[in-house]
Amino acid sequence: MSKHTISVTVNGETRGGEVDSRLLLVHYIREQLSLTGTHIGCDTTSCGACTVLLDGRPIKSCTMFAVQADGHSVETIEGVAQGGNLHPLQEGFWEQHGLQCGFCTPGMIMTAKALLAANPNPSEDEIRHGISGNLCRCTGYVKIVEAIQYAAAKLREQPEEVAA
Amino acid sequence: MIPGTFDYLAPSTIDEAIAALAAHGDDAKILAGGQSLIPAMRFRLASPTVLIDINRVAGLEYLREEAGYLAIGALTREHALEHAAELMRGYPLLADAARVIADPLVRNRATVGGNIAHADPANDHPAVMLAYGAEMVARGPGGERHIPIDDFFLGLFETALAHDELLTEIRIPKPQPGAGGAYLKIERKVGDYAVAAVAVQLAIDGSRVSAARVALTNVSPAPMRSAGAEAALVGQELSEATLEAAGRAAAAECDPSSDLRGTAEYKRDLVRVLVKRAARKAAERASARP
Numbered sequence: 001m002s003k004h005t006i007s008v009t010v011n012g013e014t015r016g017g018e019v020d021s022r023l024l025l026v027h028y029i030r031e032q033l034s035l036t037g038t039h040i041g042c043d044t045t046s047c048g049a050c051t052v053l054l055d056g057r058p059i060k061s062c063t064m065f066a067v068q069a070d071g072h073s074v075e076t077i078e079g080v081a082q083g084g085n086l087h088p089l090q091e092g093f094w095e096q097h098g099l100q101c102g103f104c105t106p107g108m109i110m111t112a113k114a115l116l117a118a119n120p121n122p123s124e125d126e127i128r129h130g131i132s133g134n135l136c137r138c139t140g141y142v143k144i145v146e147a148i149q150y151a152a153a154k155l156r157e158q159p160e161e162v163a164a
Numbered sequence: 165m166i167p168g169t170f171d172y173l174a175p176s177t178i179d180e181a182i183a184a185l186a187a188h189g190d191d192a193k194i195l196a197g198g199q200s201l202i203p204a205m206r207f208r209l210a211s212p213t214v215l216i217d218i219n220r221v222a223g224l225e226y227l228r229e230e231a232g233y234l235a236i237g238a239l240t241r242e243h244a245l246e247h248a249a250e251l252m253r254g255y256p257l258l259a260d261a262a263r264v265i266a267d268p269l270v271r272n273r274a275t276v277g278g279n280i281a282h283a284d285p286a287n288d289h290p291a292v293m294l295a296y297g298a299e300m301v302a303r304g305p306g307g308e309r310h311i312p313i314d315d316f317f318l319g320l321f322e323t324a325l326a327h328d329e330l331l332t333e334i335r336i337p338k339p340q341p342g343a344g345g346a347y348l349k350i351e352r353k354v355g356d357y358a359v360a361a362v363a364v365q366l367a368i369d370g371s372r373v374s375a376a377r378v379a380l381t382n383v384s385p386a387p388m389r390s391a392g393a394e395a396a397l398v399g400q401e402l403s404e405a406t407l408e409a410a411g412r413a414a415a416a417e418c419d420p421s422s423d424l425r426g427t428a429e430y431k432r433d434l435v436r437v438l439v440k441r442a443a444r445k446a447a448e449r450a451s452a453r454p
Contacts, residue, residue, distance in 0.1 A: 002170075002171045021169070021170055021171065021172035021215070022168070022205075024166075024167075043165050044203060044206075045199065045202070045203045045270065046355060048267070051269055057243070057272045058268070058269050058272060059272050059273050060269050060270065060273075063199055063202045063270075063273065064198060064273065065172070065198075065217075067172055067174075068198075068217060068219060111268070111269065131268075132267055132268060132354040132355070133266075133267030133268045133270060133354065134269070
C-alpha cells in the first residue's frame with residue numbers, strides 16, 4: 001500500500017498530512033482533521049450527507065480518496081460561517097425550520113452554497129433539481145427549499161456576501 | 165466500508181498512464197471519476213492492487229464540435245454536458261441523458277468515458293452511444309485506434325479495450341437535418357440506476373423513418389441495441405401501429421432480470437412503452453429541424 005504526503009487547502013487553511021492511498025476524503029476530514037460536521041450517512045454513494053465543496057463544486061467526500069485532493073481546495077460546513085456570524089444559508093435553515101434531525105443539513109448547505117454561487121436566483125424547480133443528490137428523511141424538502149429561497153433572497157440583498 | 169489496499173499512481177500524461185497500465189497488467193484499474201469504481205472497491209466487489217488516477221492527466225477534459233462530430237474528452241465530467249446548453253441543442257438525446265445520470269453531486273465527479281468504459285448495462289451512456297453510433301478513440305502503446313461503438317461492448321463490464329489501452333475520446337456523429345433523438349428513463353428515485361431506459365436516434369425523410377437506432381439500458385446482461393425495434397421503424401410512417409410494433413419487438417428482444425426494481429415482465433412492458441414514447445419524441449424533434 002502506498003502512503004502519500006498531501007497538502008490540501010481546507011476552509012482556507014493549508015492542511016497537510018500523510019495518508020494511505022485507500023483513505024477516503026471523508027475519513028481524512030473527520031478523523032485526521034477532526035472536522036466532524038461532514039457526516040457519513042449511507043456508505044454507498046447515495047445520500048449526500050458527506051457533501052463538501054471541492055474547488056467550489058459539491059461532491060460526495062465518501063467517493064473520493066484523500067490523496068486525490070492533494071493540491072486542491074476543500075470547503076466543509078465548518079468553513080461556512082464567517083466571523084462568528086451564521087451564513088445566510090445557516091440562518092435560512094434556522095429561520096425556515098429547514099431541518100429536523102439535522103443529519104443531512106451540512107451536506108444540504110454545501111450543495112446549496114454552490115447552487116447559489118452559480119445561480120443566485122434559482123426557481124423552485126432549479127433548487128429541487130440542485131439538491132436532488134442530497135437525501136433528507138425527515139422534512140419532505142418543502143422547508144429545505146424555503147430555507148434556500150430565504151438565503152438566496154438575503155444573499156441577493158447583500159451581494160458582497162456572495163463572494164465570501 | 166473501507167476499500168482494500170492498493171498502490172496509487174497519478175500520471176500527468178496519457179503516455180505515462182498507458183505505460184503504467186502496460187507495467188501492471190490486469191491488476192491495475194484506471195481511476196477516472198471513481199463514482200462506480202470507489203463504491204465497488206468499498207463493497208470489495210473490486211480489489212485492484214494498483215489504481216492509475218487519470219484526473220491529473222492534462223488534455224482529456226473537453227467538449228467541442230469538430231468537422232462532422234462532437235468530440236468529448238473521456239475525462240469530461242457529466243456536469244459539463246448538463247451545463248453546455250448551447251452545444252447540447254444539437255444533441256437532444258445526449259442532453260436528455262445528461263440530466264438523469266446518477267445525481268448532481270455524482271455528476272460533478274463522474275466522467276463520460278468512465279460511464280462507457282465501465283461497460284455496465286445499467287449505466288446510461290452505453291445506450292446513448294449505441295443509439296448515436298458513436299466512435300470510441302483508444303490509445304495504447306502501439307498508438308491510437310478507433311472502435312465503433314457496436315464493437316465496443318463485449319459483455320458485462322467487458323469492452324474491446326486491451327488492458328493497456330485507455331479510452332481517450334468519444335465521437336458522436338453530428339446529426340443531419342431531419343434527425344432527432346430522445347432518452348427516456350424510469351428510475352425509482354434520483355440517483356438510482358434505471359428500472360429501464362430507452363435511447364432512440366432516428367431520421368425522418370418526408371413522412372417516413374429513414375434511419376433508426378434503438379438501444380436499451382439495464383434490461384440485458386450487456387449494453388444492447390434492439391434490431392427488431394429498428395427494423396420495425398425504418399421505412400415506416402410513425403403510426404401508432406408502427407410504434408407499437410417497435411415497442412413489442414424491443415420488449416421481446418431484451419432480457420431483463422427480476423430484482424428490487426421490478427419483475428422481468430414489468431421491465432419488458434416498460435421497454436415497450438418507453439420505445440414508443442422515445443421514438444415519438446425523437447420524431448417530434450426531427451420534425452422541428454427539417
